[in-house]
Structure formats: structure tokens, C-alpha cells
Amino acid sequence: MKNDQASFSVQLRSAILSKRSAVCVGLDPRWSSLPSNIRGEIEHQNRRAVAQATAKFCCEVVDAVEAFTPIIKPQAAFFEQLGPEGMQALASVIQHCRKRSVLVLLDGKRGDIGSTAEAYADAYLGVESAWGCDALTINPFLGEDTLEPFLRVANDRSAGLFVLVKTSNPGSGFLQDKQIDGEFIYESLADLVQSFAKPTIKQGYGSVGAVVGATYPEQLSSLRKRMPNAWILIPGYGAQGGTAADVAYGFDEEGLGAIVNSSRGIIFAYQSSEYAGRDWQHAVAEAARDTARQIWEATGP
Amino acid sequence: MKNDQASFSVQLRSAILSKRSAVCVGLDPRWSSLPSNIRGEIEHQNRRAVAQATAKFCCEVVDAVEAFTPIIKPQAAFFEQLGPEGMQALASVIQHCRKRSVLVLLDGKRGDIGSTAEAYADAYLGVESAWGCDALTINPFLGEDTLEPFLRVANDRSAGLFVLVKTSNPGSGFLQDKQIDGEFIYESLADLVQSFAKPTIKQGYGSVGAVVGATYPEQLSSLRKRMPNAWILIPGYGAQGGTAADVAYGFDEEGLGAIVNSSRGIIFAYQSSEYAGRDWQHAVAEAARDTARQIWEATGP
Numbered sequence: 304m305k306n307d308q309a310s311f312s313v314q315l316r317s318a319i320l321s322k323r324s325a326v327c328v329g330l331d332p333r334w335s336s337l338p339s340n341i342r343g344e345i346e347h348q349n350r351r352a353v354a355q356a357t358a359k360f361c362c363e364v365v366d367a368v369e370a371f372t373p374i375i376k377p378q379a380a381f382f383e384q385l386g387p388e389g390m391q392a393l394a395s396v397i398q399h400c401r402k403r404s405v406l407v408l409l410d411g412k413r414g415d416i417g418s419t420a421e422a423y424a425d426a427y428l429g430v431e432s433a434w435g436c437d438a439l440t441i442n443p444f445l446g447e448d449t450l451e452p453f454l455r456v457a458n459d460r461s462a463g464l465f466v467l468v469k470t471s472n473p474g475s476g477f478l479q480d481k482q483i484d485g486e487f488i489y490e491s492l493a494d495l496v497q498s499f500a501k502p503t504i505k506q507g508y509g510s511v512g513a514v515v516g517a518t519y520p521e522q523l524s525s526l527r528k529r530m531p532n533a534w535i536l537i538p539g540y541g542a543q544g545g546t547a548a549d550v551a552y553g554f555d556e557e558g559l560g561a562i563v564n565s566s567r568g569i570i571f572a573y574q575s576s577e578y579a580g581r582d583w584q585h586a587v588a589e590a591a592r593d594t595a596r597q598i599w600e601a602t603g604p
Numbered sequence: 605m606k607n608d609q610a611s612f613s614v615q616l617r618s619a620i621l622s623k624r625s626a627v628c629v630g631l632d633p634r635w636s637s638l639p640s641n642i643r644g645e646i647e648h649q650n651r652r653a654v655a656q657a658t659a660k661f662c663c664e665v666v667d668a669v670e671a672f673t674p675i676i677k678p679q680a681a682f683f684e685q686l687g688p689e690g691m692q693a694l695a696s697v698i699q700h701c702r703k704r705s706v707l708v709l710l711d712g713k714r715g716d717i718g719s720t721a722e723a724y725a726d727a728y729l730g731v732e733s734a735w736g737c738d739a740l741t742i743n744p745f746l747g748e749d750t751l752e753p754f755l756r757v758a759n760d761r762s763a764g765l766f767v768l769v770k771t772s773n774p775g776s777g778f779l780q781d782k783q784i785d786g787e788f789i790y791e792s793l794a795d796l797v798q799s800f801a802k803p804t805i806k807q808g809y810g811s812v813g814a815v816v817g818a819t820y821p822e823q824l825s826s827l828r829k830r831m832p833n834a835w836i837l838i839p840g841y842g843a844q845g846g847t848a849a850d851v852a853y854g855f856d857e858e859g860l861g862a863i864v865n866s867s868r869g870i871i872f873a874y875q876s877s878e879y880a881g882r883d884w885q886h887a888v889a890e891a892a893r894d895t896a897r898q899i900w901e902a903t904g905p
Contacts, residue, residue, distance in 0.1 A: 331720070350734055380716060380723035386734025390691035414743060415681060415713055416773040419632070422681035433651055433687025442715060444745035444768060448775030467745060472717040474749030478789065483782045 310503060311438055311463030311510040314406060315534065316559065318373030324595035325554075325602065327408065327536065328368045329566030330377040330396065332357045334385075336571050338583040354388035357381075361396040364570050367584045368591035369403045374437075376536075376564055379411040397434055406437040408536070412467060414442035420449050424456035428464075438463030440514060440536070443492055444478075454499060454511065463510045463534075466499070468492045468526065471516025471539030489515075489522060493529045500533040508534055508560060515553060517545025517563070524552035527560070535561040541568035541594075547601035558604035565594050611804060612739055612764030612811040615707060616835065617860065619674030625896035626855075626903065628709065628837065629669045630867030631678040631697065633658045635686075637872050639884040655689035658682075662697040665871050668885045669892035670704045675738075677837075677865055680712040698735055707738040709837070713768060715743035721750050725757035729765075739764030741815060741837070744793055745779075755800060755812065764811045764835075767800070769793045769827065772817025772840030790816075790823060794830045801834040809835055809861060816854060818846025818864070825853035828861070836862040842869035842895075848902035859905035866895050 309317075319325050334342070334353055341360045345352045365375060382393035400407045413423040427436045441453050443466050450466065457464050469479050469489040479489045493513060500509030512534030515523050527535065535553045539545040540563050553561035568575075572590030573583035581589065610618075620626050635643070635654055642661045646653045666676060683694035701708045714724040728737045742754050744767050751767065758765050770780050770790040780790045794814060801810030813835030816824050828836065836854045840846040841864050854862035869876075873891030874884035882890065 333719070333723075348732070378716075378720055378723075380714075380720045380727065384723045384727040384734065386727075387688065387692040387695040389734070391688040394688045410716075412714075412716055412743075412746075413681075414745075415679075415711075416771060418634070419679055419681045422634075422679075422685045426681065426685040426687075431649070433685065433690070442713075442743055442745050444715075444743050444779055445713075445771050446773060446775035446778035446780070448773055448778075470717060470746050472747060472749055474747035477747035477749075478745055478779065479747070481782070481784045481789070483784070488779065488782070 310461035310505055311406070312503065312508045312534065313505050314437070315373060315463070315562070316506055316508065318404070318406060319559065322371065322373055323599055323603065324371050324373060325562050325598055326372050326591065326595045327374045327376050327562040327564040328364070328372045328569050328591060329410070329564045330361050330364065330375060330570065331566040332361055332381050332570070338573055350386050351388045354385045354392040357385060357389065358392035358395045362399040363584055364587055365396070365399055365403055365405065367588040368569065369405055371588070371591040371595045372405060374406040374408055374562060375400050376408045376410050378566070379409060394434060397436060401435060408438040408440070408463065408465065409434070409436040410440050412440050412442045414445050414449060416445055416449050417452065421452035421456060424453045428457050428460060428462040430460050438465060440465045440467065442467050443495070447495060457510065458503065461510060463512065465512045465514050465536045466492065466496050468496060468513040469515045469519055469522050471518045471543055471545070475516065489526070490529065493526050496533045497530040500530065504532050508532055512536060514538065517549045518543055520549040520552050523549070527553055527555065536564060537561055538564045541565050547597050550598060551602045554602040558602050563598050569594060611762035611806055612707070613804065613809045613835065614806050615738070616674060616764070616863070617807055617809065619705070619707060620860065623672065623674055624900055624904065625672050625674060626863050626899055627673050627892065627896045628675045628677050628863040628865045629665070629673045629870050629892060630711070630865045631662050631665065631676060631871060632867040633662055633682050633871070637875070639874055651687050652689045655686045655693040658686060658690065659693035659696045663700040664885055665888055666697070666700055666704055666706065668889040669870065670706055672889070672892040672896045673706060675707040675709055675863060676701050677709045677711050679867070680710060695735060698737060702736060709739040709741070709764065709766070710735070710737040711741050713741050713743045715746050715750060717746055717750050718753065722753035722757060725754045729758050729761060729763040731761050739766060741766045741768065743768050748796060758811065759804065762811060764813065766813045766815050766837045767793065767797050769797060769814040770816045770820055770823050772819045772844055772846070776817065790827065791830065794827050797834045798831040801831065805833050809833055813837060815839065818851045819844055821850040821853050824850070828854055828856065837865060838862055839865045842866050848898050851899065852903045855903040859903050864899050870895060
């Protein structure tokens with residue numbers, strides 16, 4: 304956290320308004336997609352070199368997008384894939400974000416029972432966290448009792464949590480769309496998130512939010528109303544098919560209350576004909592600026 | 605994997621029979637519970653020293669229990685809690701297991717969509733895995749389509765997967781016990797696991813299994829029948845209240861088909877009056893031997 308006095312929710316709101324951007328830049332640093340001048344002559348088996356180059360790439364992305372995004376979302380899987388050296392890279396990327404004016408939301412989708420849930424929460428959000436993230440995504444499958452340790456630890460540091468409610472993948476209905484007593488599971492989860500958000504409301508929103516995919520605009524619209532005090536993290540914009548008009552359903556009447564994730568469309572913008580002829584850092588910066596503007600125009604205050 | 609020719613299922617079966625043990629030793633190395641001669645004068649803020657001592661503790665546990673357990677289950681959260689140095693410790697513990705005759709099941713409960721799920725699978729189970737685990741626990745909340753990348757990658761290396769079906773915590777019914785068209789969600793998940801297990805059956809069992817808690821013996825019994833070809837990983841034995849009679853419901857008529865996890869009861873056995881007067885390594889070894897025997901007598905062939 305940049306400032307342990309202010310809650311995650313207040314920091315996020317203030318960063319969105321000052322940067323006029325509700326874009327969350329997702330760091331999914333797939334090695335095969337990294338720019339050739341980052342990959343150089345490094346063989347993919349050379350894990351230490353791959354991890355170091357990945358960290359360098361991510362830190363340069365952070366520098367390029369900093370002005371256009373309130374929050375960066377590293378995807379844990381792509382760092383775990385590189386082994387312990389990849390986790391060292393993740394730590395240095397998070398540290399770099401903390402030196403810049405961006406919040407860090409780790410996308411780990413963690414979930415476990417009792418003291419194990421507490422260990423995850425403590426790892427990423429605790430007062431003595433070794434990683435020092437501002438927020439974490441969590442998975443509710445194991446039950447409400449398994450979310451409580453996350454809430455407790457996050458609350459101690461006014462950190463943020465985003466609970467999976469309706470994910471962006473084509474098969475997300477498998478459990479999430481099942482109906483119990485006339486209510487969809489994603490609706491029950493949304494009610495839970497709203498109840499978690501309530502005790503920490505400041506300036507309209509609490510520090511517990513929900514993940515709802517842009518690929519389900521109808522649900523996004525109904526869930527926005529159902530969770531009036533919960534931030535919504537919206538994945539699925541761009542590459543997965545969600546449009547600016549779709550994500551608009553996740554915002555409140557003042558144009559706040561949601562952040563829209565874009566990963567590939569920004570961090571690998573140099574691959575797009577739209578940004579041809581720039582070096583990759585400028586392509587990334589322009590894509591972040593353009594994405595922020597598109598979303599702000601469709602949704603912002 | 606010890607032998608990339610043999611599937612996870614075959615290796616597990618063979619190790620259970622040769623060691624006469626269906627105990628899975630869970631490595632949950634909570635720093636405050638570690639023996640005082642491991643913790644020494646190390647301050648808990650000194651993460652590098654804590655991580656190194658944690659690795660030393662876990663490797664000595666592996667040596668102490670090796671003869672009495674076919675499979676070791678490191679809990680990712682407790683290593684993540686120690687930051688990047690903790691992940692280095694996890695890597696060295698896994699390497700140590702690979703040098704010994706024990707399989708490694710990483711308890712990470714990972715789950716994500718598409719290429720991110722693939723990155724997790726590749727990380728822990730892939731042909732070029734940086735970690736080199738034999739099996740991984742996964743979370744089905746995001747949908748069947750998000751399990752497919754795990755299945756594909758695991759299958760390439762004949763590695764194992766354990767899907768959460770009915771977890772051991774008191775609140776696991778929150779989603780898992782909801783009924784849809786007369787079927788509990790844990791039953792639908794079990795059917796899915798059985799269908800995943802079928803294509804890889806060798807000597808009765810496939811390489812995709814399920815997690816079902818010892819704390820729900822009735823469900824354990826019905827799920828055993830419902831998934832005749834899926835290994836069941838049974839947590840919740842001992843400290844959480846499950847007994848040898850409870851876990852027996854998870855085994856087939858030949859006394860196979862399940863592994864029973866015990867973490868605290870074994871790795872922190874030196875804290876128990878039952879094993880007073882031994883050094884901690886001997887307490888751990890005796891507890892592993894005793895647990896293996898209790899479970900074998902209640903369930904084994």
C-alpha cells in the first residue's frame with residue numbers, strides 16, 4: 304500500500320479520478336510474446352535469464368503505462384511458470400510498482416481453508432507481507448468460512464480483495480449460473496460480496512469487490528445494482544470480446560465503481576498494426592492511453 | 605515424476621503397496637510451530653534465514669517419513685507466505701523429494717481460465733516444469749473448460765490432478781452441497797472427475813482424482829462408489845476430527861483408491877505428549893509410522 308492510512312478503496316478511487324482512467328493493466332508476461340529485444344538470445348530453458356528479462360519487461364511496461372492506469376494486475380501463473388526465479392521476478396515487479404504511483408492487485412485466485420487461507424492472505428496482504436500487494440483475487444468455492452481469514456487480514460491493512468463472482472470464460476456458467484431456489488449462484492455470491500464490502504465503505508465503496516466478466520454484459524448490469532458498494536474488476540475486455548459498451552454496465556451513475564482489465568491488448572500492443580513503427584515501449588504507452596480514453600469516454604464521470 | 609514412463613496412478617499404487625501406507629504427509633511448515641532447534645535465534649523478519657530453516661525442516665521431515673509414506677503434499681501457501689525466498693525453499697524441498705522415493709503432490713488449489721490455467725499446469729506439471737511436481741490440487745469453480753488445460757498438460761507427462769469436490773472445512777456446503785435438479789454439486793463434480801479419470805485408467809485407477817474431506821464420511825462413502833476409478837485425497841484426518849473409521853469409507857473393496865492426508869499430527873508430532881522424550885525427527889518418524897499403521901489396519905488390503 305502506498306499509504307497505510309488510506310483504504311484500498313479510497314486510494315483506488317482517487318487514482319482513477321486523478322488519472323482519468325479506470326483501466327487495470329494486466330501483466331501476463333508470456334515469454335513467447337515478449338518483444339525480441341527483451342528476449343535477445345536467451346534460450347527459454349535458461350530460467351534465470353528468462354525470469355530477469357521478464358522482470359525487466361514488466362517494469363518497463365509499468366513505467367510506460369503508469370500515467371494511464373491506477374492499478375496493475377500481475378497474473379501469478381506466468382511468474383510461477385518460471386519457477387522460483389520467476390517468483391523473484393514477481394517480487395521485483397511489485398516493488399517497482401510500489402515505487403511508482405500504481406496500486407498492485409495480484410491475480411492469484413487463491414482459496415483454501417482456515418489457517419491455510421490465512422497464510423495466503425498474510426503472504427500477499429498482511430501487515431508484514433513478504434510481497435506487499437494492495438489487493439488479491441480470491442476464489443469462493445470452498446465456502447464463506449474460508450473467505451473470512453482473507454477479510455480479517457485484508458482489513459488489518461485496509462487492503463483490497465476481489466472475489467470471483469462471474470468469470471469471463473465461455474464455460475463460467477458450469478457452477479456460477481446454476482440456480483438455487485430461484486437465485487443464480489453468482490447472485491448469492493454477489494450478495495455475499497456486498498455484505499463484505501459494507502463495513503468498509505468510504506466514499507461509496509468498500510474494499511471488498513467482485514470479478515465479473517465483460518463477456519456477460521447482462522449479468523454485469525444486474526450485478527452492478529446488486530452490489531452497490533462493491534468495486535467490480537471486469538476482465539474479458541478486448542481480446543476476449545468485451546467492448547467498451549459492454550463494460551459500461553459495470554459502472555455506477557457517476558461513472559465509478561469498476562476497473563476494466565486489459566492485458567494482451569496493452570502489454571503486447573507492439574504486435575498490433577495499429578501501433579506499428581514505434582518501439583515497443585511507446586506502443587504500450589499509447590495503447591494504455593487509448594484504452595483508458597475509450598473506456599473513460601464510454602463510462603467515466 | 606520419478607519415472608516418466610509410468611503414470612502417476614501406477615506409481616502411487618505401487619508405492620502404497622510396497623510401503624503398506626496410504627498416508628500422505630502434508631508439509632504445512634508454519635514458522636511458529638517449528639522445533640526450537642530449527643528456529644534457533646532466527647528472527648521471523650529475517651525471511652531468507654526463515655526460508656532456509658523451513659527448507660531444512662521440511663527436508664528432514666521427508667527423510668524421517670520416507671519409509672512410511674508414498675506421497676508428500678507441500679502446502680503452497682506456507683511457502684508463499686515467506687516471499688520469493690520461500691518459493692526457493694519450496695523448490696529445494698521438491699527437489700529433495702525427487703531424490704527420495706516419494707511422490708510430490710503440490711497443494712496449490714489453482715484455477716484460472718484458458719492460457720492462464722495452462723501456465724499453472726505447465727508450471728507444476730509440464731514436461732519442462734520448473735518445479736517438477738507429480739501432481740497438483742485444482743479448483744473447479746471457474747468451470748469445466750478451465751480444467752481442460754490442466755488435463756492436457758498433466759496427460760502429456762502422465763502426471764496427477766486432484767479436483768476439489770467436497771472439502772473438509774465446516775462451511776464447505778456453501779456451494780458444494782447445493783442441490784440442482786436433485787443432485788448435489790459435489791455429485792456433479794464427482795461425475796466430472798470420474799469422466800476425467802476414465803481415459804487414463806491403469807490397474808483400476810486413472811490419474812485424475814478428487815479431494816473429499818474425512819469430516820464428511822457419508823459423502824465420502826457415496827462419492828467412493830460414484831467415482832470407481834478416481835483416487836480420493838482425504839484431508840481432515842486427525843486435527844480436523846476425521847477418524848480412521850471415517851476415512852475407511854474412501855477406500856475400495858481391495859483397500860485401495862485413497863490417500864489420507866495428515867499434516868500437523870505428523871510434522872509437529874514432537875509437540876505431542878505421545879512422542880515426548882524423542883528428538884523431533886524421531887517423533888515425526890514414529891508418528892508417520894503409527895499413522896500409516898492405523899490407517900492400513902482400518903482400510904488396507
